[in-house]
Amino acid sequence: MKKFDHIKVRSYEEASRVVREGNGAVEPIAGGTDLLGTLKDRLLPDYPEAVVSLKGIAGSRYIEEKDGMLAIGAGTTLKQIAESPLVKDYCQALSEAACSVASPLIRSTATIGGNVCQDVRCWYYRYPDSIGGRLECKRKGGDTCYAIAGENRYHSIFGGMCTGGSSCQHACPAGTDIPGYMAKIRENDWAGAADIFFKYNPMPMMTSRVCPHGCTQHCNQSVYGESVNIPAVERTLGDYILKHKEEYYKAPHKETGKKCAIIGAGPGGLTAAFYLRSAGHQVTVYDSHEKPGGVLRYGIPHYRLPKTIVDEFCQALETLMGIRFVMNTTVGRDVTVEQIKADNDAVYFGTGAWSQPVLGLEGENLTEFGLNFLEEVNTYLKKAMGENVLVCGGGNVAMDVALTACRLGAKSVKLVCLEQRGEMPASEEEIQMALEEGVELYNGWGLGKVLESEGKVKGLLAKRCLSVRDENGRFAPKYHEEDTMELASDFIILATGQKVELSFLGDHLSSQIKTSRGLIDADAQSGRTRAQGYYAGGDAVTGPDLAIRAIAAGRNAARTMNLDLRPENGGEQQSAEGAEELAKERFTTFNVEGVERTKAVRPGELPASERSLTGEDRSSLDQEQAKQEACRCLHCACYAVNPSDITPVLVMEGARIVTTERTLSAKELFTSKLTVQDILHRGELVTEIRIPRASGETHYDKRRVRNAIDFAIVSLASAFEAEDAVVKSCRLVLGGVAPVPYELPEVEAYLRGKEITPETAAQAGEIAMKHAFAMSGNEYKIFMCKDAIYNRVMEAGR
Amino acid sequence: MKEHLEQICMTVNGVPRKFVIGDGVGCVSPSETLLDTIRDRLGLTAAKRSCEHGACGCCTVIVDGDAVASCMVLTADCDGSSVTTLEGLCDPVTGELSPLQKAFADNSAFQCGFCTPGIIMSTKALLDQNPNPTEKELTEALSGNYCRCISHYQVIRTVMGFINEMKRKEA
Numbered sequence: 029m030k031k032f033d034h035i036k037v038r039s040y041e042e043a044s045r046v047v048r049e050g051n052g053a054v055e056p057i058a059g060g061t062d063l064l065g066t067l068k069d070r071l072l073p074d075y076p077e078a079v080v081s082l083k084g085i086a087g088s089r090y091i092e093e094k095d096g097m098l099a100i101g102a103g104t105t106l107k108q109i110a111e112s113p114l115v116k117d118y119c120q121a122l123s124e125a126a127c128s129v130a131s132p133l134i135r136s137t138a139t140i141g142g143n144v145c146q147d148v149r150c151w152y153y154r155y156p157d158s159i160g161g162r163l164e165c166k167r168k169g170g171d172t173c174y175a176i177a178g179e180n181r182y183h184s185i186f187g188g189m190c191t192g193g194s195s196c197q198h199a200c201p202a203g204t205d206i207p208g209y210m211a212k213i214r215e216n217d218w219a220g221a222a223d224i225f226f227k228y229n230p231m232p233m234m235t236s237r238v239c240p241h242g243c244t245q246h247c248n249q250s251v252y253g254e255s256v257n258i259p260a261v262e263r264t265l266g267d268y269i270l271k272h273k274e275e276y277y278k279a280p281h282k283e284t285g286k287k288c289a290i291i292g293a294g295p296g297g298l299t300a301a302f303y304l305r306s307a308g309h310q311v312t313v314y315d316s317h318e319k320p321g322g323v324l325r326y327g328i329p330h331y332r333l334p335k336t337i338v339d340e341f342c343q344a345l346e347t348l349m350g351i352r353f354v355m356n357t358t359v360g361r362d363v364t365v366e367q368i369k370a371d372n373d374a375v376y377f378g379t380g381a382w383s384q385p386v387l388g389l390e391g392e393n394l395t396e397f398g399l400n401f402l403e404e405v406n407t408y409l410k411k412a413m414g415e416n417v418l419v420c421g422g423g424n425v426a427m428d429v430a431l432t433a434c435r436l437g438a439k440s441v442k443l444v445c446l447e448q449r450g451e452m453p454a455s456e457e458e459i460q461m462a463l464e465e466g467v468e469l470y471n472g473w474g475l476g477k478v479l480e481s482e483g484k485v486k487g488l489l490a491k492r493c494l495s496v497r498d499e500n501g502r503f504a505p506k507y508h509e510e511d512t513m514e515l516a517s518d519f520i521i522l523a524t525g526q527k528v529e530l531s532f533l534g535d536h537l538s539s540q541i542k543t544s545r546g547l548i549d550a551d552a553q554s555g556r557t558r559a560q561g562y563y564a565g566g567d568a569v570t571g572p573d574l575a576i577r578a579i580a581a582g583r584n585a586a587r588t589m590n591l592d593l594r595p596e597n598g599g600e601q602q603s604a605e606g607a608e609e610l611a612k613e614r615f616t617t618f619n620v621e622g623v624e625r626t627k628a629v630r631p632g633e634l635p636a637s638e639r640s641l642t643g644e645d646r647s648s649l650d651q652e653q654a655k656q657e658a659c660r661c662l663h664c665a666c667y668a669v670n671p672s673d674i675t676p677v678l679v680m681e682g683a684r685i686v687t688t689e690r691t692l693s694a695k696e697l698f699t700s701k702l703t704v705q706d707i708l709h710r711g712e713l714v715t716e717i718r719i720p721r722a723s724g725e726t727h728y729d730k731r732r733v734r735n736a737i738d739f740a741i742v743s744l745a746s747a748f749e750a751e752d753a754v755v756k757s758c759r760l761v762l763g764g765v766a767p768v769p770y771e772l773p774e775v776e777a778y779l780r781g782k783e784i785t786p787e788t789a790a791q792a793g794e795i796a797m798k799h800a801f802a803m804s805g806n807e808y809k810i811f812m813c814k815d816a817i818y819n820r821v822m823e824a825g826r
Numbered sequence: 827m828k829e830h831l832e833q834i835c836m837t838v839n840g841v842p843r844k845f846v847i848g849d850g851v852g853c854v855s856p857s858e859t860l861l862d863t864i865r866d867r868l869g870l871t872a873a874k875r876s877c878e879h880g881a882c883g884c885c886t887v888i889v890d891g892d893a894v895a896s897c898m899v900l901t902a903d904c905d906g907s908s909v910t911t912l913e914g915l916c917d918p919v920t921g922e923l924s925p926l927q928k929a930f931a932d933n934s935a936f937q938c939g940f941c942t943p944g945i946i947m948s949t950k951a952l953l954d955q956n957p958n959p960t961e962k963e964l965t966e967a968l969s970g971n972y973c974r975c976i977s978h979y980q981v982i983r984t985v986m987g988f989i990n991e992m993k994r995k996e997a
Contacts, residue, residue: 029859032857034847034856057900061895065879068879083903130970133886137892737969
C-alpha cells in the first residue's frame with residue numbers, strides 16, 4: 029500500500045477538525061475493511077496523505093436504549109450488532125442484515141458507521157490501478173459509465189443517478205441539459221423536452237443551425253462510434269417549438285410594471301429580452317439594423333439559417349410576447365444611452381462585435397470586410413465582386429464568406445489562413461463543405477501586402493507563417509519574411525476577425541464601464557457592470573465569440589436584472605422547485621438498443637451541385653428520426669448499485685443518523701443523492717444511529733451469488749404487520765437494485781388491507797417492478813426482485 | 827502532516843511487543859497492515875498473504891478474541907490488542923501441537939495446506955467463544971475462509987469430531 033500517515037484522535041470533534049483541516053488529504057478510517065481495499069487498489073485519483081483513526085475514540089461502540097429508541101454507536105462492529113439480543117428485540121431485520129455482511133472475519137472488524145458510508149462495488153469503479161490504470165468513470169468525476177454499454181449484470185435496474193451534470197452539458201457554454209431533453213424526446217414528450225430546453229436557451233431553431241456544437245465532441249457515444257447528432261435532434265425540437273409557438277412565446281401572466289431596454293437585437297439581446305419579458309417586465313429592444321436578429325440575420329448566410337425562421341422567431345417575440353422593437357435606431361446617434369436609461373429601470377448591452385479591425389496592411393483600403401460582405405449578401409442576395417475571390421481567415425466567418433462567394437458565382441475562391449489545416453478555428457464540417465464546393469485552402473500563410481495596379485486589386489503577397497501561437501498559447505504569429513508567395517485575385521475579403529465598437533456609450537459611461545481592451549467591463553456570471561442599472565454580455569464583453577455564449581450571457585444577465593428589479597422574489601423559490609424536480613427525475617434511463625447503435629442518424633443534405641445561396645443545405649429530421657437519434661444518448665450517470673446491507677434497513681425503519689453536525693433521516697442521507705459523501709460535509713462524521721422499535725415483523729432477505737463475502741444482487745428489507753393473513757401495514761425497501769436504497773410506496777399502498785394470497789403476493793412484485801428499467805445484462809434481477817417480494821409477502825401471511 | 831513518534835504495544839502469542847509507528851528505520855509504517863507486521867517483522871509466517879482484501883481468510887489471526895482478516899487491519903490501530911497467530915496455539919516450550927491442530931493433522935483436514943492456518947484460527951476463535959457449536963454455526967464461522975482444494979468437508983467432519991471428543995473427555 030502506498031504510504032500514508034496515521035493520526036490518532038480521542039474524540040469525534042477532534043477527528044472532524046483534522047479531516048476538515050486536511051482539506052481533502054485526510055480520510056477517516058473506522059474498521060478499515062472498505063477503505064483499505066480502496067487504497068490498496070488505488071481506485072481513486074486522490075490518495076490521502078493521512079488517515080485519522082476513529083478506532084481509538086472511547087465510547088464509540090455501544091448498543092443501548094435511549095429515549096425509547098435503539099441507539100448504536102458508529103464504531104460498533106457488525107459482529108456486535110448481529111449478536112446483540114437488544115438489536116434482535118428492536119429490529120430483527122437489522123440483526124439479519126448485519127449478519128449477512130461479508131464474512132465473520134470482516135464483521136468482527138467492520139463498523140456500522142463505515143458500512144453506511146462505504147463505496148460501491150461496481151467492477152468498473154473498482155478496476156485496480158495496477159492493471160493498466162484505473163477507470164475514470166462518471167462516479168469518479170470522469171465522463172461516462174462503462175456499464176451502460178458494457179458488462180452490467182450487477183448494475184441498477186432502476187436507472188442511474190447523476191451528480192454534477194454530464195460532459196456534453198459541461199461543454200455547452202449555455203450549460204444545456206442535453207441528456208435531460210433527450211430523455212424526454214425518447215418518451216416522445218416533446219413538450220417536456222421543450223420545457224427543459226427553454227431553461228437554457230429560447231431559440232433552438234437558431235442554435236441548432238448555427239452553433240458549432242462543441243457538445244458533440246464531448247459526447248461519450250464517440251467512444252463507441254459517432255457522437256449523438258445533437259444539432260439534428262435540437263433542430264427537430266426547434267421545429268416543434270416553432271410549430272407550437274403560441275405555447276412557448278407567451279405574454280407574461282402578470283406585468284411587473286418595470287421596464288427594461290435591450291440594446292442590440294442579436295442572439296444575446298433577444299435572449300435577455302425573452303427571459304425579461306417572461307418575467308413580466310416591459311421590454312424594448314433597440315437596434316441600428318432594419319430588422320431584428322443581429323448576426324443571425326445579417327452574418328449567417330441564408331443557406332445555413334433561412335431568414336424566414338429568424339422572421340418567425342422575432343415576430344413571435346414581438347406579437348405573441350409583446351416585446352417592443354425600435355429598429356433603424358443607432359444608439360449614441362439617434363438616441364443616447366442616458367435617454368434610454370431615463371425611460372427604463374435597467375439596460376442591457378448586447379451590442380456585439382461588428383467593426384473591422386485595422387490590420388495595417390499595405391493596400392488594406394482596397395479589400396472588403398468579411399462581415400460587411402455577408403451583411404450585404406444576406407440583405408440583397410447579390411453583390412458585385414470580382415471573379416477570383418481570395419478570402420483571408422480560418423474561422424467560421426471566413427468559411428461562410430468563402431462559401432457565399434462560391435454560391436454567388438465566383439470563378440475561383442481561395443482561402444488563406446495562418447493556421448495549419450488541423451489548427452483552423454473553423455469547424456471541420458464547415459471546412460469539408462468549403463472543400464467540396466471547390467474552395468482552395470492555403471494553410472500556414474500570413475498576409476504580406478495587397479498587390480495592386482492602378483488602384484485595382486491584383487492579388488496578395490503572402491508570407492510563410494511559422495507558428496501561430498507562443499508557448500503560452502497566446503496569439504502571436506511568427507513569419508518567415510523571405511518565404512513569400514503571390515496569390516492572384518481581383519477581390520480580397522478580410523475575414524480575420526471583428527472588433528467591438530463602443531463609441532455609442534458616450535464619454536461618461538465609457539469612463540465607467542469600458543475596459544482598456546475596448547470591451548465592456550461586466551461580470552461574466554451576473555452581467556452586472558459597475559454602472560448601476562446597466563448590464564452587458566456577449567461579444568461586447570468578451571470580444572468575438574459564439575452565439576451560444578451570447579445567449580448564455582443574455583440569460584444570466586436577465587436573471588440578475590430580474591433579481592435586482594424584484595429583490596423580494598429571491599432565488600429561493602426557484603431552488604425549491606429545482607429540488608422537487610430533481611427528486612422526481614431522480615433516476616436516469618437510456619434506450620438499451622439505441623445506445624448500441626454506433627451510426628448517427630443524418631439529415632438529408634443537398635449535393636454540392638444543387639446547393640444555392642438561399643435554399644437551406646440540410647433538411648430537418650422528422651420527429652421519429654430525431655427520437656431514434658435521441659435513443660443513442662447514453663444518459664451518462666452512475667449506474668452502480670448501493671452496496672450496503674444496512675442502509676435499506678435503516679431507510680425502511682425510518683432511522684435517524686446522528687453526525688458531528690446534525691441529525692439526518694436515513695432517507696435523506698441514503699437516498700437523496702448518489703453518495704453519502706455528496707450530503708455530508710467535509711469532516712462531518714456519523715457518530716450514532718437511532719432506530720425506533722419496529723412494528724410488526726421485520727426481515728432482511730439477501731440474494732447473492734455465494735452465501736459468504738458477496739454483496740447483494742437483490743435484497744429486501746421488510747416490515748409486516750399482518751392479522752389473519754391480512755396486511756395491516758408494511759414497509760418495503762429494496763437494496764442492490766438502484767444507486768440508492770429503493771423504496772416501494774406503491775407496493776405498500778397496494779398491500780395495505782389486502783388478504784395475503786399468491787395472487788396479491790405476485791401482484792405486489794409486479795407493482796414493485798413497474799418502473800424497472802433493465803440494462804442489457806441484468807433483466808434477471810427484475811425476476812429476482814419479484815420472487816423476493818412474493819416470498820416475503822407469503823411468509824407474512826403464515 | 828504532524829510530527830510524531832507514536833508507540834504502540836500489543837501482545838503477540840503472549841509476548842508483549844512494542845512498535846514505533848513512523849517512517850524511520852525499524853519503525854512500523856503508519857500504512858502497514860497487521861499481516862505485514864507479523865509476517866515480515868516477527869517472522870510468524872503461518873498467516874498467509876493471499877487476496878489482500880479480506881475475502882479469502884488465509885491471513886486470519888485472532889485479535890482480542892475475534893477472528894479477523896489481518897490484511898485489512900492497520901498495525902497502528904492495534905495498540906493494546908492481544909493477537910494470536912497459529913504459532914501461538916502450540917506449546918511455547920515443547921512446541922507440541924494443540925489438540926485442535928493435532929485433530930487437523932490426524933484427520934488430514936487439508937490438501938495443500940495454504941488456507942489451513944486461517945481455517946484453524948477461525949475455528950479456534952469460534953470454539954473459544956462457543957465451545958459447543960452446531961454444524962451450521964461452524965459452517966458460518968468458517969464462511970470467510972476459502973479453500974481451493976475443497977478440504978471443507980474434511981474440516982467440518984474433523985472439527986465436529988473434535989468437539990465430540992472434547993465433550994466425551996469432559997464427561
